[in-house]
Structure formats: structure tokens, C-alpha cells
Amino acid sequence: MQPPICKPRSQSDLGFLKPLLSDSIKQLLAQYRRGRTHFSDFDSIFTRVLHDLPEPPLELVWFYSAIRFHSSKLDFQGDSVGLTSSFFQLLLSFPVSFSDSFSGAKRVALLSPLVYQLSRLVNTRRKDALSLVDDIVSYVSMYCVEDPGDEEDLLMVSGFSFSDLARVWIVDEVEEDCRVEDCLEIFMPFVSERLRQEMDSESCSVGYLAGIVASQVFLLSLWLRFDSELSRSELRKNLRESVLQMISEFHSCYFFDVILKMLLLEPCLHLTSLLGQEDEATLTEIVTEAVIESVEKLFLNSGNGTLERGLHLKNIAINWLFLFDNAMTSLRRNKDQEEISRYMNMFSDSRIPCHLINWVISQGEVISDADTLLDSTPASIIEWLVSLEEQGLRVFDCDHSKNYAKTVIHRSRPDLSLEATLVEQQEEFDQDADMADDQVVSSISILSSGTRKRKEERLDKEGETKGKLFKYRHNTKFQPFVFSDGLVNGTEVEVSDMEL
Template sequence: MNHNTASKSSDNLQSMLKESVDRFLCEYQKGVTDFSNFTMIFSRLLQNLPDPSLEYVWFYSALTFYTSKFTAMPSSKHVLATKDLFQLLVSCSSSCNVVKRVAILGPVIYELFYLVTDKKISKRDVESLLEGIVSYISICCGAEPEKDDGMECLNLNSCFLDLVHVWVVDRVGENCEFGDLKVFLPIVGDEVRDGVGVGCRVGYLAGIVMCEAFLLRLCLKFAVANSRDELEKDLRNCALNIITGFRSFYFFDILLRVLMEPVLPVTSLLVSEDEAFLHHVMYDVVVTAEYSFVTSQRGIQLPCNSLKILAMRWLFVVNNALQSVRENGDQAKVISYINAFSESWLLAQLIKWVTNQIGIGEKTSRPKFSTPLDLIKWLLVVEEQGVRVFDFDITKIYAKAIICKSRVEYDLSVINPNDKSLFKSLFLNSDCERRWQHKDDTDLEMIDLVDTEFSTTDGIRKRKEGRNIEAEIPVKLVKYNFQDNSLSERFSPLGNEKWVE
């Protein structure tokens, strides 16, 4: 079959799928419960396709799942129906590559989430099924290396969002305040969810599926009445086992994106105290885990730019984790995190990439950094010199927000201790950190945003209440001459941190 014939055949299949989805939704809304005609057609289609698309598998499995759902089964049977769905998706995707096999499990994780939130359903049964799904994903990831060569990680096609609507049609009414994707992918934040859609890589969706399964698995641990110490140990062991079991770049990338958010997207599953506890444990795991697996698996080398982007997100998360333990006064954890940061393989890879771009060779000693904040400042200086360090403007704004926050907190250190906690609380609990992500992509808007929240009066940062503004928060960075390999330059006064010589 030549290229033109194959393309025409693919277009015909897409057209047939689109028409079938539209007809299904129309008949479903009329109360039709018999979809055997659709089921037979797509069953034969899947048998004849050596590598069926995710959308075909989702439509066929949805038809089968809805048929069993219309038998008016009691709540106790819903877990069994979801288990059957899992087995069906595994069977239909057996000829697919590992990334697609994982992404295809999206409907199962979606159904499991709503089983967890159903008080009539046994959490033990759900946990048992979820444990089996996590094991299956680990086996898939261990049996075949991930590839990101454009052939195995194809883009989602034009019917993807229609198929999402097929799965959520029961839970999305005409006047629902949430969109289809928010209902279908409830355990990731808006920033991650915004990346899903037509043209999205299947690998990105696979990472979301793995991350949601990971978070669900950890949240179910809270249903067991253990002491906090026992729960922390259980959560930590479970998280480490899943991370090392998945050994997936896509999963780790989505997990870091989730941890860059101020709050974990599990508030519908956990109370705020438990969410904060889980956040603490996840920080601990991500900071101290070993990640050399993300670059080379059985000869498959991760592209340098992908690794750099991953390392950058990891850097931000480590900074957030370090800030969190400092605020809690846990000095032992502060030291532990700094040591883990300094010895991390990802840190070495990031510095290696940047120094190669600016012409510092292997024989020249590379700069060392005692904290993530030191490195973030240096990266901003490198960016100012014309090296494209931050691939996305939003990432650069995030880095500047960290610098702004560190400057504000440094200024807070000079005020009366009795007032310090008040002003610090005002800053940390404001919308400042959350709102920066939704600003336009310009360098100075984050600075303006922070200045809107605070003004300077007699050296003390106060919330603006009609007072005059004395000065902006300075974030000027000193230009660095990259031809000088002595690395003796220092940053302008953004704080007390210095390079480690």
C-alpha cells in the first residue's frame, strides 16, 4: 500500500469514527441502550488493525462498558465492571507500543477515581484493582523502553476530545461548570490538563495516566487508620516503589509539573491537612530519589533538550521542597535536601548542558552551587547573555518569581520578630504565587505583580492600602563574562547566597 492509499484509508476511518461517535451520542441522549451494531463493526475493525489508534480502542471499549452499565448492576458490581474494562483495554492494545498501552488506560483511571469518591464502594476492592493496574504499568515500562522518535509517540487525532465526551457523558450535564477534560482527568491541575488535546503527544497522556494512578494509590493509603509515623513510612515506600517501577520519563515529567503547583490536585480526595502531609512526603521522595534511569534505558538515549527541561522542573521542585522544610523549622531535613541536591545526577546533567553552551570545556572546573536558588540565579544570568536556557517564557517567569519571593523574605528578616510571621503569612498566603502563571509572557509582569501585593514603607514590606510606593523589588542581574573561566563574578544583591568556589 503506497503512502497516498494509506493516507486515504486513514482519513476514511477517521470519518467513520467521527460519524459513529456523533450517532452514538445522539442515540444515547434519546435513551437508546442497545449499541450492538456499533460494537460488532468496531470489533471487526480492531481485529484487522495491527496497531489500532487510541481513539478506536476507547470507542469500542466505551460501547462495551456502557452495555454492561445498562444492566442496572448494583454498586457492589461496579468494581467488577471496571476490572472488566481494564482487561478489555489491555487485550485491545496488546499489539501497541508501551506508551500507547499505558495511555489507553485513561478510562480505567477515570472510573476508579469516581469509585474512590463513592462511599458505597469498598475501598479495599478499589485498592486491589489499582494495585494490579500499577503492577501492569510497571511490567510494560520494564519490558520495553520508551521512545520519543515521533513514530512511536504519535499525536492524538481530531476525534480525541469527542471520545473524551463519550466517556464523561453520564457525568457532564448541559449546564456543567466543568469541561469534559476536567471531569475526565480530575487528578491533575489545570496547567497539566491544558496541554491535552488534539495534536498532543500520546506520551504526554501516558504520563498523566501514570501520575493519576500514582496519586490515587497514595491517597487510598489514608483510608487505613495508621499512626502518622507509620503512614509516612508506608507512603514513602509506596511512592519510591512506583517511581522506580515505572522508570518513565513521561511520568516523572508530569509528576514534577504537578509538584510545581502550590497544592496537590487531590483536594476532592483528601482534607487539607492530609493533602499537606502527602505533599511533604512527595517532596521528600522526589528530592532524595535517584533518576539516572530517565536518560538511558537499554540503549535508548533521551534527547538532551528533553533532559534539560526535565532537570529544570526538578530544580524548581527541589527549591520548593527546601523552602517548605525551612518554614517548618526542620533543620535536619534542610541539610538532607541540600546534600541530595548537591549530589544529584540531574544537577550534574543540567550544569553540564549549560556550561557546554557557554563554552566551558571538560578540563575547566565547572561552577558549584550550594542551593537551588544559587543555580536559578546563575541560569537567569546565562539567559541574559543570550543562551536559551528557559525553553518556555512561563518557565522563565517561574524562575523570576522564585527570586522575587526570596528577596521579599530576606527583607522580612529585618523586621520585629513579632511582626515577621504576620507579614510573611500575608505574602505566602496571597494569590501572588498562583496568579503569576496566568499572566502574559513578559519578563517584568511578575515583578509588577509582586509590587502590587506589597509596597515599601520604612524598610518593611506591607500590603498596599493606598500607601505610596517607595521602590520596586530589585531583580537586576550582573552581566557575566563567559570568556572568564575563573567564575569569580558575583550576583547583584538579591540575597546573601554566593557561589561555592
């Protein structure tokens, strides 16, 4: 399978593409269902169209590649691995022919139909699929980056529907009257319904689709790394290393945003049919923890960007707060005190509250309770952001995000401060110890002495906790925030130096 050689000419009006593609898709599907196996006439037409367009839109390239894919099936005589590998090479060759117009995000987005073919292959040819997925992971790692124009580069520039194109790929699995929603679910089985809806909208960007494609490659790669011969601890260790490595390599805000939304919007990662509920729950837990640990290092402390990218990062930070609160809620439900303490320490060391405070300052807001906010839990910061939204500042990117924030507030305990939570945990521990002493120790004098000792120890620990929090609070600097260009005049601002 080879693409046409492009000889760049002046860019043509793309208005003719929608009727051309609509009519061609209908004819191709009808002829394929009647048993036709070669489509040389379509190939000839679209080779000429691509030849005349130095910057072809993705939908045109996808349809042309579908023609080549279906025409090549007989040549591979049922060798699904060979067919998929050849298709991968075909998609890789398009950016070579159109090198000037294919950004990194566009190269990754182009792989969308390939991921669908992989989802069909993994069950029957697992070992071969793993080798192919590893090659794709390497390719995505090279190009899954944001380019300055990705925010404005819309996916369906001709106004064409992505779901209509999906029918060309899933023709072997669906009837002619398959609903749009069902078509997209089959075409993207590891993507949540809401994300599929966003992707099928006319405002979807190439960067966003690239993030969705990268997330599917990410999940497929993790599933293929489940080794039943390993112990549970070894399996968790290997998966965690793989998750952190791919998150680091897929250095794209779009990819990270999609993974965050998957974890927030769905109770699972849509891998139940492949993994089973128990293994999927394990993977979800591993991915959640890795995402929580990775967000700041990868996306919130690196260079300035466009205003659009700044808003994107702000939304990622808010979704990160949602995910962190979800994790804390789950740990409290399971009464896992050790993990609760570990997560709270993780949050107290995080600079995301500083970043969000800096973003609010950059919007012209005056903050009078910065010290309190820096000692907050995720839920209390979310409550603060909701109050700012209700006062007129546009904080959340959509009503769904704002409603999600209100749900977090509703389920949170009345006292949301980090310091109060730490102290209350210590008091609960002391109460449990007192109850145990009541059952064992009958001597009033011994009980009194033990109580005084515990109270003294508790006061010492409370003092130590407060001392650590005070040190953290007053040693924290507001770094220049990458959510927008030149926040707080582009300089570091001590908390105590701020005009409150």
C-alpha cells in the same frame, strides 16, 4: 467484553476517521441520553474498521471500547466492580490483537478511561478498588517505559480532540452543552489544568499521556493506602515506602515529568475531596521529598538516549531545581534548621549541577566559574541558567518555565552560595548563643572567655565546612551526560582539567 480479532492488512488512509468519529460520537451520545442500552450497529461498524487497520490509533480503540462498555452495563446489573474489572480485561486484550503496533507507552495510555471509572469507584467500594488498583499498578510497572518512537508518536494522529472523546465516558455526569474544560476536569480529576491543556493539544504524544495516566494510578494507589488505624509515624513510613517503590517501578521520564509539574504548578495533589487538607498536605510533603531523592538515581545516571530524550531529561533536571528551591523556601519559612541542613547536604551531594554544566558545555558554551557553580544553591544555578538564556542559549523549554525561574530568583536572598549559607547559619547560631549568655552571665571576664571560645569553635567549624566543600569541589568529575549523546567527547573531565 471481547475485542475484534485483527487480521493485519495494508495501512489505510486515516483521513476518514475524524468525520466518522465525530458523527458517531454525536449519534451515540444522543441515543444514550434517550435511554438506549445496546449499540450493536456501532459495534458492527467499528469492528470492521478495526479489522482493516493493523495499527489503529488510540481514539478509535477508545471509542470502540466505549461502545462495548455501555452495552455491557445491563449485564452486570449495578455491579460496578465487576463492570470495571471486565472493562480492564477488555483494554488488556487489545494489545494482544494488535501486538505489533502497541508500544509500552501506548498500552498504559490506553487505560485512561479505566482510570476515570476507578475515580468513581474508590469512594463507594474502597476495598475492592484497592485490589483492582494493585493489579493496574503491576500492569503499569511492566509497560510504563519509553520506546524510541514515543517522541514522534502523537496521541491524536487523526487530528481529533481528546476532550470530544471524553464526553462518551462522562455522559452520565454532564449535560449536553458541557464546556470542554469541564469535561476534561471531570474525566481527569487528579490532573492539573495546565497538564490537561497540554494533553488536549494536537502535539501531545502517546508517551506524555502514558505519564499522565501513570500519575493518576500513582495518586489513587496512595490514597487507598491511607489507614486511619495507623499512627502518624507508621502512616508516613508506609506511604514513603509506597511512593519510592512506585517511582522506581514506573520507570518513565514522562511519568516523572508529570509528577514534577503537578508538585510545581499546584499547591496540592487534587486529592482534597478524598483525603481532606491535612492528609493531602502530608502526602504532598512525602511525594515531594521522594521525588527530590529519586530523580538522579532513576533518570540522570542511566545510559545514553536520543537527543529528544536528552532535552526531556534536561527539562526534568531544571524542574527538579525548582522543586528543590520550593522545598527549601518552605523550610526556611518554618525555620526548620535541622531539615534545612539535611536538604543542603542532599543538594551538595547531588550531581545534577554537574549534569547541567555538562549540558551547557555540550552546547558550545565556555564556563569560567565551574567551581562556584558546584558550591551553589538551586536558586543560584537557576539564576545562572536564566543569564545563559538571556545571552541566547535556549535553556528553558517554554516561556512559562523561564518566568517561573525568574520568580525563584526574585524571592531568593541576595547571597545564594551554599558555603555562605552554611557559614551564615553558624553565625546566627552563635549570635543566639551570645544573647543567651548576655542574659545569664554577668561577669565580663567569663563573657570574654566564653566569646573567645565560641569564636575559636566557630572558626574550627568554618574551616571544617570549607575543607569539606573544597574536597567535594575538587574531587568532582563531570560524568558523561545522558542529556545528549557523547557530551564532553564522551569522557570524564576533571574540573581542574577543563579549559576555562
